[in-house]
Amino acid sequence: MKEIEKVSESLWEIPRSFSPGMRVPARIIATESLFAQMEEAVFTQLSNVAKLPGIIKYALCMPDGHWGYGFPIGGVAAIDPEQGVISPGGIGFDINCGMRLLRTDLTLQEVRPKIRTLVDALYRKIPAGMGREAVLPIDKKKFKKILQEGAGWCVNNGYGWNEDLERTEESGCMSGADADRVSKEAISRGYKQVGTLGSGNHYLEIQVVKKENIFDKDLAESFGINRPDQIVVMFHCGSRGFGHQVATDYLQMFLRIMEKKYNLPVYDRQLSCAPFRSTEGQAYFAAMKCAVNMAFANRQIILHNIRKVFGEVFGQKPEAMGMHQIYDVAHNIAKIEEFPIDGKPRKVLVHRKGATRAFAAGMPGLPVCYQKTGQPIIIGGSMETGSYLLAGQKKSEETFYSTAHGSGRVMSRRAARNRFHGKTLVQQMADKGIYINAASYKALAEEAGGAYKDIDEVIDATEKAGISKKVVRFVPIGNIKG
Amino acid sequence: MPYKYLDNIATSDMAFLVWEKDLNAMFAFAVDALLNILIEDISAVRAQGRQCVRLEAEALDLLLYAFLDKILFYKDAEALFLRVDTLEVEKQQGKYVLKAQLKGERIDLDRHELYLDIKAITFHQLEVSRRDDFWQTVVVVDV
Structure with missing residues (x-):
């Protein structure tokens, strides 16, 4: 790629001359080998992101970046909310897909003998895949309350602890969610899915912390990782059919008005957008917040059920097993955030699609318990290779306080299906x-x-770039998949 | 079957190509191609229940998008797997109108071997086009 310039060991730049219409350059955080693995479509998609009205400084791609719809996965854009646009393609179909991590006082020695019982009980209690019965007995009216109140509704109704909320991005609820901006189809599709895992790459894992996988002992202790062979639970899911429908509805609506009403050129239909301050832009933002809140509630109910199952399997109260949530992060979202850009505080509409917020120590928006450490960042790897807990760093101001979100696929589903066999893999x-x-x-x-990028290399790239710091690596011992 | 899956379009997802002489039949087979991602054997879906769908759009690809989205809607909202019983696409006053009767049944985990849930239909490379003597479409879905 002769036009792409290597700026440093972990940074590449696509100049504006790469494609007509780019308002800003684009930047890719990657090591040499991760960069070499990126499809050319990533560069084209990123150059399209750089054409969005209102984009500030540069379009960004994280080291786990790969081809997506509209934005590449791993794409980040900060947009001027007054002059710029909002794009559902910069958030993804699975609005507020994210990761939640909880610690326990249990050790591998205590959990290993019961792992089958535990995983099977979790599988029964937390529906994965299609066609499973609803776990939360709510009607559409209550679902609309959840859309406006997020994880807070769950905690207020006995599904969780108050501390869970402060340890969730946005405290588990974005204000300004408006259920009237959501179609009745979206409500019908989602109201029986609160507390369900979904399918695809969504999963729930029981993981262990090996001594050699603690990279920063002090930070690990501050995050609650404080004993040998400690067991944690990590899960990955989003706003389920509800969020998918919200995204689908607005994608179609924006395509109808983009050129006709707002005279915006369509470079890629998946990158349809509307001015953020327009009626349609604000309607989507209010509907997207409903999906964000649904996903926070979804993960809150799953957390509650994990605690319940552990309680039953180990015959102890979750409190007695120290089952505290470490954090919950969103990696498909758009938010108004305020932080210094080039030394001046600025409010921006940050789109993160397959990218995790990575606030540094001392930033408003972090709970008191993480003010000194920086934000816990939860990165899910493939089910075989392990996952990470990182901490936010000041240098992530260069990426609008964003970092990677996972490992990123390198092999197509069907190629993987031909290469690997499910039952053999289980063995x-x-x-x-x-x-x-x-x-x-x-x-x-x-x-x-084998279908995914090397997670260790993705994490090393974020550390080399200085946008997050390695704290702990987890390896799975039990896994539930949709 | 007049559809096949394409490996080289979407690494993380699924893409398929459908071709048929008749436009109505092509829409029907697009539903089968979609269903065949959700489950391994679409012939296991019995025609027990019925749903009627009426949709309109300004272009054929937008109509197909909305139609396939409806199939995903019923999968989540009613836990229904549906196939096309009858279907007709007409042009009326500059718009394309689709009327279809869908037949199928509720998801039965004992009989339906699940494969991949689908989040959404995408606009990526979406096209409905007329070739010499047949219609074809390429659809990429987000799983």
């Missing part, structure tokens, strides 16, 4: 000490570690 995983319960073995084969 191989069992040999490695990982017990799995999955809704579909074929879908499971597609999630094999």
Whole structure:
């Protein structure tokens, strides 16, 4: 790629001359080998992001970046809310897809003998895949309350602890969510799905912290990782059919008005957008917030049910097992955030699609318990290779306080399906000490570690770029898949 | 079957190509191609319940998008797997109108071997086009 310039060991720049219409350059955070693995479509998509009205400084791609719809996965854009646009393609179909991590006082020695019982009980209690019964007995009226109140509704109704909220991005609720801006189809699609995991690359894992995988002991202790062979639970899911429908509805609506009403050129239909301050832009933002809140509530109900299952399996109260939530992060979202850009405080509409917010120590928006450490950042790897907990760093001001979100696929689903066999994989995983319960073995084969980028290299790239700091690496011992 | 899956379009997702002489039949097979991602064997879906759909759009690809989105809607909202029983696309006053009867049944985990849930239909490379003597479409879905 002769036009792309290597700025440093971890930074690449696509100049404005790359494609007509780019308002700003684009930047990619990646090591040499991660950069080499990126499809050319990533550069084209990123150059399209750089054409969005109101974009500030540069369009960004994180080291786990790969081809997406509209934005590449790993795409970040900060947009001037007064002059610029909002784009559903910069958020993704799975609005507020995210990660939640909870710690326990339990150790590998205590959990290993019960891992099958535990995973099977979790699989029964937390629906994964299609066609499973609803877990939360609510009607559409209550669902609308959840859309406006997010995880707070759950805690107020006995599904969780108050401290869970402060340890969730946005305290588990974005204000300004308006259920009237959401279609009745979206409500019908989502109201029975609160507390469900979904399918695809969504999962729930029981993981262990090995001594050699603690990279910063002090930060680890501040995050609650404080004993040998400690067990944690990590899960990945979003706003389910509700969020998918919200995104689908507004994508179609924006396509109808983009050129005709707002005279905005369509470079890619998946990158349809509307002026943020327009009626349509504000309607989407209010509807997107409903999906954000639904996802926070979804993960809150799942957390509650994890605590319940652990309580039943180990015969102890979750409180007695120290089952505190470490944090919850969103990695498909748009938000108004205020932070210094080039030394001056500025309010921007940050789109993060497959990218995680990474606030540094001392920033408003972080709870008191993490003011000194920086934000806990939860990165899910493939089910075979492990996951990470990182901490936010000051240098992430260069990426609008964003970092990576996962490992990113390198092999297509069907290629993975031909290469790996679900049931064989389950056996191989069992040999490695990982017990799995999955809704579909074929879908499971597609999630094999070999289908993904090397997570360690993605994390090293974020550390080299200075945008997040390695704290702990987790390895799975039990896994539930949709 | 007049559809096949394409490997080289979407690394993380699924893409398919459908071709048929008749436009109405092409729409019907697009539903089968979609359903065949959700489950392994679409012939396991019995025609027990019925849903009527009427949609309109300014272009054929937008109509197909809205139609396939409806199939995903019923999958989540009613836990229904649906196939096309009858379907007709007409041009009326500059708009394309689709009327369809869908037949299917509720998801039965004992009989339906699940494959991949689908989040959404995408506009990526979406096209409905007329070739010499047949219609074809390419659809990419987000899973």
